[in-house]
Amino acid sequence: MTKQNVVVSDCSSRSGMVTVAASTSALFSPPEALAALGGHIVMSEKKLLKRLEAGGGRVNAWVDSMRDSSPSRKKSTTEKEEQNSWILRHPSALRKFGQIISASKGKQIVMFLDYDGTLSPIVEDPDRAFMSREMREVVRDVARYFPTAIVSGRCRAKVYKFVRLAELYYAGSHGMDIKGPSKTKSRKCNKGNQAVIFQAATEFLPMIHEVHKALLEKTNSIPGAKVENNKFCLSVHFRCVDEKRWAALAEQVRLVLSAYPKLKLTQGRKVLEIRPIIKWDKGKALEFLLESLGYASSSDVFPVYIGDDQTDEDAFKVLRKRGQGFGILVSRVAKEETSATYSLQEPSEVREFLRLLVDWKRLPLHARTIGAVNIQQ
Ligand SMILES: O=P(O)(O)OC[C@H]1O[C@H](O[C@H]2O[C@H](CO)[C@@H](O)[C@H](O)[C@H]2O)[C@H](O)[C@@H](O)[C@@H]1O
Numbered sequence: 414m415t416k417q418n419v420v421v422s423d424c425s426s427r428s429g430m431v432t433v434a435a436s437t438s439a440l441f442s443p444p445e446a447l448a449a450l451g452g453h454i455v456m457s458e459k460k461l462l463k464r465l466e467a468g469g470g471r472v473n474a475w476v477d478s479m480r481d482s483s484p485s486r487k488k489s490t491t492e493k494e495e496q497n498s499w500i501l502r503h504p505s506a507l508r509k510f511g512q513i514i515s516a517s518k519g520k521q522i523v524m525f526l527d528y529d530g531t532l533s534p535i536v537e538d539p540d541r542a543f544m545s546r547e548m549r550e551v552v553r554d555v556a557r558y559f560p561t562a563i564v565s566g567r568c569r570a571k572v573y574k575f576v577r578l579a580e581l582y583y584a585g586s587h588g589m590d591i592k593g594p595s596k597t598k599s600r601k602c603n604k605g606n607q608a609v610i611f612q613a614a615t616e617f618l619p620m621i622h623e624v625h626k627a628l629l630e631k632t633n634s635i636p637g638a639k640v641e642n643n644k645f646c647l648s649v650h651f652r653c654v655d656e657k658r659w660a661a662l663a664e665q666v667r668l669v670l671s672a673y674p675k676l677k678l679t680q681g682r683k684v685l686e687i688r689p690i691i692k693w694d695k696g697k698a699l700e701f702l703l704e705s706l707g708y709a710s711s712s713d714v715f716p717v718y719i720g721d722d723q724t725d726e727d728a729f730k731v732l733r734k735r736g737q738g739f740g741i742l743v744s745r746v747a748k749e750e751t752s753a754t755y756s757l758q759e760p761s762e763v764r765e766f767l768r769l770l771v772d773w774k775r776l777p778l779h780a781r782t783i784g785a786v787n788i789q790q
Pocket residue numbers: 527528529530534535536537538539540542564565566567641643648650652681682683684686722724
């Protein structure tokens with residue numbers, strides 16, 4: 414992300430917003446095959462790509478991958494052992510809270526939160542993935558003390574409707590659509606209250622619109638299939654589709670996509686996701702937001718990213734590469750490859766973690782002791 418792509422409104426602008434499309438010409442990557450997704454031990458992207466190559470990218474390979482995202486509920490003894498060893502490598506962020514806080518000493522914590530599966534539990538109907546009142550309260554409290562962003566695959570307007578907190582940054586459509594807070598603590602012009610708008614893929618809007626229409630037509634005969642328009646990307650949900658019909662659904666998606674080489678397919682939790690082949694993802698969105706906040710090359714920042722999905726791995730990787738902050742993966746099951754450092758099992762644990770963070774920050778400076786260490790910021 415270069416400086417000229419970063420569009421930050423200036424305080425003198427009354428509208429407070431500027432919309433600019435990034436030049437995408439330099440950002441195209443070769444078409445990607447279906448990305449990896451979850452399982453009891455989630456298959457790695459490399460393995461999945463191998464499988465796709467072997468299958469010639471055909472629908473069978475897609476369906477295998479769709480199955481891999483739907484592990485059976487019961488765990489065998491080996492799976493339990495794998496789970497235990499995974500937990501040792503990715504310990505609970507609740508149990509390691511002190512360690513996390515110690516590492517953040519003297520640095521500005523910046524919070525990045527995925528939505529589905531992180532702030533709201535996974536439910537069958539994507540339109541009813543509400544977050545609880547308690548979760549909203551704790552996120553509001555977190556934002557009082559730390560710059561906080563929601564980073565979601567959903568379109569920005571939709572995720573805003575669920576979260577309804579004007580003091581946050583929002584990065585919708587997997588980070589392709591970013592906006593700063595419309596409500597801030599101070600009226601003074603400072604880095605924290607600039608309204609930021611960045612849209613990385615505006616030129617794809619007509620194409621996405623066309624593909625949305627085509628997918629609606631092609632999938633409406635498959636019971637349970639749902640196509641969601643996320644503005645710069647699309648989701649084809651198969652959570653409510655009978656497994657026997659997954660091949661038929663994948664075939665329809667493949668047929669539609671075959672006419673659009675500038676779109677790629679990735680996979681989330683029982684969802685096929687279609688998006689432009691630009692090099693922009695949740696990791697780039699995280700970097701963009703840090704830059705907008707004035708922390709591009711600062712060593713005084715401590716970003717914490719919490720997410721549950723394959724698409725969140727891009728952000729975890731960025732944190733590893735920067736050697737700053739931590740990724741926290743929300744998952745009840747072991748994932749073969751994750752760049753997250755810590756784990757939390759489900760949204761209720763995310764809420765607990767956020768509450769701990771707020772409670773710690775509210776302590777008077779002299780009392781911020783974790784274990785034997787006094788942690789002040
Ligand atoms: O990046 P996220 O905020 O995690 O968004 C990823 C996708 O989340 C939603 O789908 C997922 O949650 C639904 C509601 O719980 C569930 O029904 C679905 O099976 C999950 O895949 C959202 O509907 C998608 O558009 C997002 O891409």
